[in-house]
Amino acid sequence: MEGVTDPIYRKTVMGLFPEWDMFATDFLRVPTEGTITHKKALEHFGEEIYENLKLREKTTFQILTTPRANTEQTIQVIDELGFNHLDLNLGCPSRRVNAHLGGSYLLSDLKLLEQVVGGIRKKFNRCFTVKIRVGYKDDSEFDHIIKTLTDCGVEAITIHGRTKVEMYKGVAQWKYFSRACELTDVPIIANGDIWTPEDIEKIFTETNCYGVMCGRSAMKTPWLAQLYRLFKERKVLTAEQRLSLRTELNSIYFSSLERDLSPILGAEKTLKKMKSLIRYSFDDYDEGEMFKRKLLRTPELETFLHSMSLLKHNSTHAS
Ligand SMILES: Cc1cc2nc3c(=O)[nH]c(=O)nc-3n(C[C@H](O)[C@H](O)[C@H](O)COP(=O)(O)O)c2cc1C
Structure with a gap:
């Protein structure tokens, strides 16, 4: 893409x-x-x-x-x-x-x-x-x-x-x-x-x-693809379990991307790339749209990553 x-x-x-x-x-x-x-x-x-x-x-x-x-x-x-x-x-x-x-x-x-x-x-x-x-x-x-x-x-x-x-x-x-x-x-x-x-x-x-x-x-x-394999093994997750998994995997996904992008692109370009990737990431959260907008307005990579870690916190509370 x-x-x-x-x-x-x-x-x-x-x-x-x-x-x-x-x-x-x-x-x-x-x-x-x-x-x-x-x-x-x-x-x-x-x-x-x-x-x-x-x-x-x-x-x-x-x-x-x-x-x-x-x-x-x-x-x-x-x-x-x-x-x-x-x-x-x-x-x-x-x-x-x-x-x-x-x-x-x-x-x-x-x-x-x-x-x-x-x-x-x-x-x-x-x-x-x-x-x-x-x-x-x-x-x-x-x-x-x-x-x-x-x-x-x-x-x-x-x-x-x-x-x-x-x-x-x-x-x-x-x-x-x-x-x-x-x-x-x-x-x-x-x-x-x-x-x-x-x-x-x-x-x-x-x-x-x-x-x-x-x-x-x-x-x-x-x-x-992993979810589909689980589905085929009849391990169907509830909406709540899926959201919880989403929170956990979003955290791993974005921190891994940051780890791999930052040394090559530097903070500014890494932040830009991460912002371009979050378009659909929070659609399933109650206040996902607001959260995404906040992230899109964030000027610093560090603050962006910190906000991401808060999503984990909020979602743990929600579930
Ligand atoms: C950001 C973005 C980049 C895309 N780049 C390509 C591309 O390089 N080649 C292509 O064939 N389709 C591209 N598409 C179209 C998608 O491959 C796909 O056909 C379309 O989004 C519909 O499928 P989806 O509902 O799974 O997104 C792109 C779509 C998006 C949103």
Whole structure:
């Protein structure tokens, strides 16, 4: 996720919550002018993650490209570095990206879609997946999009159940996951508004999806995969137990991030990054919104961390 899953963040979260099967990098923008060096690709992926084979294998290298960009050269570098898994972002709704015919724009032009996706497929022999929305302006081309991607030979399709025009409005429509499973044998990965273990289970029960992908819910509950495993073992936690676990794990999560970010970024940038990560963290607390606003106004990292420790105190009282 852009602005979230940089290498330091991923390494910390991979260490704390190894129950996730896969992590994705934020997207590397394929340049229209100039080239991507091996050094740049490695930095984007995270050198320490690259050195650790187990973590490397769990990481998808995400790119965003346009028909005019230097995709072939970037793919060659990614291939030479031996990354196992490449994912193409076909969901980005950014006006600027779409004006350059990239991201979700490609869902509105199936010829270009075939050209870009087919071009990458020819150059990259390992696992190549794509992430889409259900259409650009509307869902009228959904079936054709799935067919085009299937014919191109992608290894999996992640579907965010909204069109580009919908941005984040309303709730993602899960009906598209079932429809896609009817249309293709390519594994379908469901995405959009999957917040709880019960949501994950519902998707697996009601569709033939191969997997789920969590965005905002993984920011809110980085231990969601762990909760789902507990759920599968029939260890279902009550709302109160979940909140108590949230308080405990939030404390570990944010202090671990601070420990790993501070020496590299310094206090000011660490505070900025931590603030960008708390958007959904306190949604389940009675006065979570107020607490979050207070944290967002905090000018010093030290005060920010101190306030976090108070959340633990308050929540212990509440439960
Ligand atoms: C901060 C943020 C950054 C995101 N970055 C990316 C990205 O780099 N690539 C991508 O395909 N989707 C990106 N998305 C979209 C999510 O992957 C996901 O499709 C969307 O948020 C809906 O799923 P969710 O309800 O699980 O969040 C981003 C979303 C957010 C909130």
